[in-house]
Amino acid sequence: QVQLVQSGAEVKKPGASVKVSCKASGYTFTSYDINWVRQATGQGLEWMGWMNPNSGNTGYAQKFQGRVTMTRNTSISTAYMELSSLRSEDTAVYYCARKYQLLWYNWFDPWGQGTLVTVSS
């Protein structure tokens, strides 16, 4: 079945970087964009950006421009999201999600299980 499996929880100090992985299975990895969404505790969903696994092209939300980098390794069907210059406000669960596209319709399905990133001194 189609699924995305993310790496485990991370604890980082302010100013450090974190790299979260998202391994895809059950479909052709290079055929669908991977998006990243985060959720602070008790808060809503916040879109961070997208990556095309075939071309490596990316697009980031303005809020994260300059701090986020999305990459991939097609040989192991894995996408990565690296966030730098971490601050306490970056403490959140980070999700990857496949963007499914049909004609001009798009949606996210499935989602990874989430990776908790805690930023604390």
Place this chain on the structure above:
Amino acid sequence: QSVLTQPPSASGTPGQRVTISCSGSSSNIGSNTVNWYQQLPGTAPKLLIYSNNQRPSGVPDRFSGSKSGTSASLAISGLQSEDEADYYCAAWDDSLNGDVVFGGGTKLTVL
């Protein structure tokens, strides 16, 4: 502050019908389709409704979506206790370079 506006909470008793609204603008809901996601406590979001009113396989027909102009709504009929969850609307936004925008989420309580 979310680009799409949802009520923070909704409630109903088992068997009732509840609706959750999602308000946007011409650049997002007015120009693109709306998707809805269900997030059960402690789990990742799951696709509930796509392209305004389409249900993925496995989603009960108790769930339905609609869109009109710059607003959308999610209806749940025959409310069940397992429907207690957070619900999020989402759409692409043409004014934000193709960014995805979410509603702030609605916590549904089954009384």
